[in-house]
Amino acid sequence: MLAAEPGVTRILTGGTDVMVQMRAGLAAPALVVDVKHLTGLRAITPEAGGYRIGAAVPGAVMGEHAGLRALWPGVVEGVELIGSTQVQGRATMAGNLCNGSPAADAVPGLVAADAVVRIMGVDGARDCPVIDIPAGPGRTTLAKGDIVTSIFLPARPARSGDAYLRFTPRSEMDIAVVSAAVSLTLGADGAVTAARVALGAVAPTVLLVDEAAQAIIGTRLDDAALAALAAACSAACRPIDDKRGTVAFRTQVAGVLARRAASIARDRAHSAGDAA
Amino acid sequence: MKTIQVSTTINGDATEFLCGPDESLLDVLRNRLGLTGVKEGCGTGDCGACSVTLDGRLVCSCLVLGAEAEGAQIGTVEGLAQGDRLHPLQQSFIDHAALQCGICTPGILVAAKALLDRNPDPTDTELRYWLAGNLCRCTGYDKIIHAVQAAARTMRETADAQG
Numbered sequence: 001m002l003a004a005e006p007g008v009t010r011i012l013t014g015g016t017d018v019m020v021q022m023r024a025g026l027a028a029p030a031l032v033v034d035v036k037h038l039t040g041l042r043a044i045t046p047e048a049g050g051y052r053i054g055a056a057v058p059g060a061v062m063g064e065h066a067g068l069r070a071l072w073p074g075v076v077e078g079v080e081l082i083g084s085t086q087v088q089g090r091a092t093m094a095g096n097l098c099n100g101s102p103a104a105d106a107v108p109g110l111v112a113a114d115a116v117v118r119i120m121g122v123d124g125a126r127d128c129p130v131i132d133i134p135a136g137p138g139r140t141t142l143a144k145g146d147i148v149t150s151i152f153l154p155a156r157p158a159r160s161g162d163a164y165l166r167f168t169p170r171s172e173m174d175i176a177v178v179s180a181a182v183s184l185t186l187g188a189d190g191a192v193t194a195a196r197v198a199l200g201a202v203a204p205t206v207l208l209v210d211e212a213a214q215a216i217i218g219t220r221l222d223d224a225a226l227a228a229l230a231a232a233c234s235a236a237c238r239p240i241d242d243k244r245g246t247v248a249f250r251t252q253v254a255g256v257l258a259r260r261a262a263s264i265a266r267d268r269a270h271s272a273g274d275a276a
Numbered sequence: 277m278k279t280i281q282v283s284t285t286i287n288g289d290a291t292e293f294l295c296g297p298d299e300s301l302l303d304v305l306r307n308r309l310g311l312t313g314v315k316e317g318c319g320t321g322d323c324g325a326c327s328v329t330l331d332g333r334l335v336c337s338c339l340v341l342g343a344e345a346e347g348a349q350i351g352t353v354e355g356l357a358q359g360d361r362l363h364p365l366q367q368s369f370i371d372h373a374a375l376q377c378g379i380c381t382p383g384i385l386v387a388a389k390a391l392l393d394r395n396p397d398p399t400d401t402e403l404r405y406w407l408a409g410n411l412c413r414c415t416g417y418d419k420i421i422h423a424v425q426a427a428a429r430t431m432r433e434t435a436d437a438q439g
């Protein structure tokens with residue numbers, strides 16, 4: 001149906017971007033398809049030690065899921081930062097990703113988590129790493145007719161943790177000027193054995209910063225390692241200059257947030273290890 | 277443009293309406309069903325004046341399509357009072373002078389009720405975060421917080437008395 005419509009189309013999950021764009025005249029779709037009622041789209045399902053989150057699951061439902069919060073606290077905190085209570089009742093992680101904003105709050109956490117997006121296209125279902133979806137501000141690599149049906153958050157080893165932080169001028173109801181997500185795993189000796197670091201709002205798309213991960217792998221996140229992580233993050237930034245933040249500010253704060261997120265992720269990894 | 281027929285339940289009453297495919301639930305409630313307690317502020321989900329519950333979840337009705345109400349349970353401020361008896365939140369807003377112009381009030385009442393239904397004894401911080409999506413340009417919020425906390429106390433006492 002979507003692929004056959006020659007005009008502009010929009011898939012609708014929470015509608016918190018679509019409705020605003022329609023009202024502002026930014027989008028005048030000839031066809032809007034509400035996918036919330038497709039089977040399984042509203043469910044959070046345990047799978048292979050991780051969770052499959054249906055594309056129509058709103059933020060509030062993720063926030064109320066104790067098992068999901070325990071396994072991927074950083075992903076959930078990114079999702080929960082989206083808008084107000086009212087917006088949380090509607091907004092989905094899939095919509096956040098597919099809307100294509102470089103400042104989308106759910107996306108860095110998903111990239112750090114190496115989440116996998118399941119897409120139903122005209123030729124059938126396929127899986128795709130989250131990092132391959134964003135293509136630029138307001139653009140994705142999805143083809144017309146592609147519907148994201150779920151996002152899979154994998155199982156993780158013992159002693160793993162993740163965290164997401166953003167900088168906004170106000171504490172609520174604002175759009176990230178810079179954001180950072182870190183996911184890591186510690187060995188029995190407390191040294192980092194695996195890490196992924198993602199930055200939001202500092203480039204046309206979310207960035208996965210390999211150099212930043214390499215800077216902390218093998219360390220116990222001592223000051224020197226954290227400083228190297230921050231430097232690698234700042235070096236990766238290609239931000240815009242606007243009234244919300246200058247290039248210099250975004251570049252510096254990206255490093256600061258990544259450093260703080262890494263420390264929180266480490267503390268969570270320790271407590272996850274204690275609980276296990 | 278074709279119209280869509282929708283069957284829904286509003287404040288407990290089965291309701292049917294016709295709406296355009298791009299018509300918001302806010303416009304349906306106000307213009308087609310006469311439920312003008314639902315206010316339009318920004319129309320972009322920022323101010324919360326149009327807050328209603330949709331299957332028990334607090335939402336901005338300006339960000340919901342009328343067609344999405346099919347089969348759903350909608351709650352508006354009109355459903356708060358029982359006949360002539362105001363809901364404790366409504367009474368408390370009057371007693372504490374927690375409103376001036378009143379445009380934000382219906383949305384805040386619906387939002388506050390949604391919180392107290394889940395958490396009868398919220399902290400001020402929990403309450404302020406919950407209401408962060410309800411803007412008020414008159415009161416400075418303090419009286420709103422006092423009014424909700426006073427209503428929450430009354431509601432807890434009533435619940436205890438009923439054991």
Ligand SMILES: Cc1cc2nc3c(=O)[nH]c(=O)nc-3n(C[C@H](O)[C@H](O)[C@H](O)COP(=O)(O)OP(=O)(O)OC[C@H]3O[C@@H](n4cnc5c(N)ncnc54)[C@H](O)[C@@H]3O)c2cc1C
Nearest residue numbers: 011013014015016017018083092095096098104105148321
């Ligand atoms: C008041 C307010 C505050 C906000 N605050 C924030 C914030 O703090 N941080 C933030 O990141 N965002 C914020 N947003 C933006 C928005 O709420 C989020 O981007 C949200 O996650 C979008 O999800 P949705 O389900 O509502 O998407 P929708 O509006 O339904 O869809 C968004 C886009 O994704 C496409 N899409 C949706 N679902 C699918 C699917 N299953 N398959 C393929 N394409 C799909 C749609 O066609 C559309 O282009 C805010 C919005 C409002 C109104």
